[in-house]
Amino acid sequence: MRGAAREYILAANQHGRFLNRNAWYFNDRHMGNISNWRQEKHPDFLLIGDSIVLGGNPINHDDKLGPLLEKELGAGSTVWSVAAGGWTNVNEMVYLDRNPDVLQNADTVIVEYMGGGLAGANPWPGYYVFPDHKPWLLTSYFSQICAGCFPRVHNQ
Secondary structure: OOOOOOOOEEOOOEEEEEOOOEEEEEOOOOOOOOOOOOOOOOOEEEEEEOHHHHOOOOOOHHHOHHHHHHHHHOOOOEEEEEEOOOOOHHHHHHHHHHOHHHHHHOOEEEEOOOOOOOOOOOOOOOOOOOOOOOOOOOHHHHHHHHOOOOOOEEOO
16 A cells, blocks of 8 residues: 555455465455454454564465464464565554554554664555556466465555
8 A cells, every 4th residue: 555654565355375385464454464353352462563574475474473473472362463574663653543443452562663763654665676466468377377476565
């Protein structure tokens, strides 16, 4: 999602496998979770950050920070992970401003802080780095080979 302050976030309601191996998921609230966000889920932890929280394509979903933390916390706990590569703390706070119900419902909020993270929001780096749609050239060919390999970015 692009906008004046947030600029970009991975599109909601998508999942796939990178190189047909590592699973990735984004739920209805752009969170890196298999299940959709539910207000009645408690205790819940909101984990927000950049690529460290996101984990990236080379890492399987179960080996990313959110799922590992959830496993350590034990049954009944849910960790909702919100992240995008290159986000600053300003990008993170804009997400929280635009999703006050997520913030208000969280029992615990964990914010990844990075040096210089409060200087300003990082802008969307462009279509080459974060595409918002499948490429037109050879789309049908590659969709047969690599369907769901890469997550899409949602732009506004």
